[in-house]
Amino acid sequence: MFSSHAADIAVRFIHVSKIFSAAGSRVAALCDVSGEVPRGSVLTVIGPSGSGKSTLLALCNLLLTPDGGEVWVLGREVRRWNPPDLRRAAGLVFQRPAFVPGTVLDNLLLAARLHNRRAADPEAYLSEVGLPADVLLRDPRELSGGQQQRLALARTLVNDPEILLLDEITAALDPSASRDIESLILARRAERGTTVLWVTHDWEQARRVGDYTWLLVAGRLVKAAPTPQFFENPPDEQVQRFWGGEPEGGKMS
Template identity: 35%
Template sequence: MSASPVLTATDLTVSYGDREVVHGISFDIAEGETLALVGESGSGKSTTAHALLGLLPEGGRVDAGRVLLGELDISGWSDRALRSIRGPEIGLVPQDPATSLDPVRPVGVQVEEILRLHGHRDRRSRRARAIELLDRVGIDDPGLRARQYPHELSGGMRQRVLIATAVALRPRLLIADEPTSALDATVQRTVLDLLDELQREEGTSILLVTHDLGVAADRAARLVVLKDGRIVEQGASDAVLAVPREPYTRQLLADAPAFATGFRRPDAPPFLRDAAAVAAENPYAIVAEGLVKEFRVAGRERFRAVDDVSFRVRRGTTHALVGESGSGKTTTARLVTRFHRPDAGSIEVAGADVTAATGAPLRAMRRRIQLVYQNPFASLDPRQHVVDIVAEPLQNFRVGGRAERRERALALLDRVALPADVARRTPRELSGGQRQRVAIARALAIDPEIVVLDEAVSALDVTVQARILELLTSLQAELGLTYLFISHDLAVVRRISHTVSVMRRGRVVEEGRTEELFHDPQHEYTRELLAAVPGVGDAPQSREVLA
């Protein structure tokens, strides 16, 4: 490379206890370059990034290898010595702002902290610099925001606060560890654009850690692909994406939502192919008409979260509600499942009006419609064994005896492709993908007609996500299930849905068949969501899918 490396890692080996998890990794990052470490969970990418800074969790250690910061060998430095380069030389943008920011201190004070730790003694100048940094990363009214607490900011704003902290001392290298994985697509694009802008203006090098090849394709000049703690492929992004040499890289490419190669999209059901079938029957599983839901906010006027929303979902199909956080899609899903009661409008489920249902009619409706949440770890009882979690709905509805319920739960675990020994484990012993399969098995326990999936794959790596989408498609074909699929990610929606409603600020701004909406979006907001899909601009495969 023509530019000299800002950082070089040579034969880096990392262990946790007796288990080696990173096996002799070598790479370098040039001045002003963006390099992406790509791989699924457990590939060693975050461990590698944290090892560079001496920030491994308890029990982790670097066993071998060298790390050069420019010409300076920082291998084996103590934590105290490494503190002198964290901030001024290397900045870190962690993945989750919810856990990385102190909930009991204003965000401005937290940005000031790194300045104080590195010798900025004057409180007034620190405060001014913190506000300047918040403004620099595009936070509106930075003086006000500096006095607010993390919970008062959106996810995108919290991530910007972390970026402001990471760039406060103008480091030569910025390590961004999954910096946008928890964000909506449009917010994700804005944050990544910000990193690009900072790089251009400051000449900062960026090590981008991500599981998504679409993000890497958009933002990195070079890729290093990791699997099981080893580099399986590396090179220029264009070359790796155009002709991936290794099967694992090809699988990551196939699983990336924007590229969608190697995934068989759901067949259009007969009613979408045959207009006569529509006239011959009235096969609606869900009918929502004119839904309105308002919430009272302390000190403010009532907030209308859902505003005159209508849609229909035919039996055996998948209808997606798409939009950013705050668009009203999750509130709409909770109205359909009657966890909220609408202030206006009507809801029919499987032909029955459940708008005002209570007691026995509401309980009967709950047998027909089940909900799968975004975070399977939070929605599964950590104290129960998996077999008991799956059998719980059967117990609640007094279906069968104990032995019969256990047999049914074991059969469901097999149906969602989980090994038999999972039944005896607890949720904390499972991977994220396994936990979500358990949640799906539980939702199917009482043979519902409809399953509502609320961001059910957004917390998963793209590879695991692809397997769950394949599972949902096969279950729908086998069981005739109807899905209401809630998502902020249009690329994922493209893989699984037959029809779509695009929501913004509580209203439906566009709806229609998935293929038609993706081929010719009519509303500017829909076009904006499509443009925010990572990888669309650079990957030839993505243009075929999303054009």
């Protein structure tokens, strides 16, 4: 399992579990998940709603703490990182982008402002994600869903993250807008060797963009393989059950 050299691994999960307690009952969101994501690769994570996909991402930037096991990011256990540094290095893009009050520009330069950095050229960040410069002074809530998601992505890229954590970022977009976002991210990866953990509901997307694919069901990692093999072999019973029973584009809680 841990055969590769540590320096080549961007993210490593070691027997990770996460438990949520709500209204007195305790629910295991993740149960004994182990696996690793090589640097510069794209891992696609698929699974039904509530299978723990978003939880897996939130553990990587310590928005959640593992209850069992360890999560290693760029050679250090997440709890040993200074949280702001970890969160800059592993940039998370949420499924539903939130915006601070203000303009597109205010939102785009949030990260730069937080870290007292001058962002050289806001328009360059916009053009990288395919947004026109004339939206800079608009209210982000007036933008279309696709444009909002591009802005959210650009905002995270301002931090120059080595790892991108993408939480179903194309779930609300039409197929052509999704494809655009996919190529943006793949271009970034090709250019800078960014590691990507990509949670998606879209089976086809997982196949298109992934180097490795994991299937999570009820908090357990039930299948992990290089993407071609994952989809090439006739899907086993568990995969089929997920594939057959899950309406496409369903919402993750």
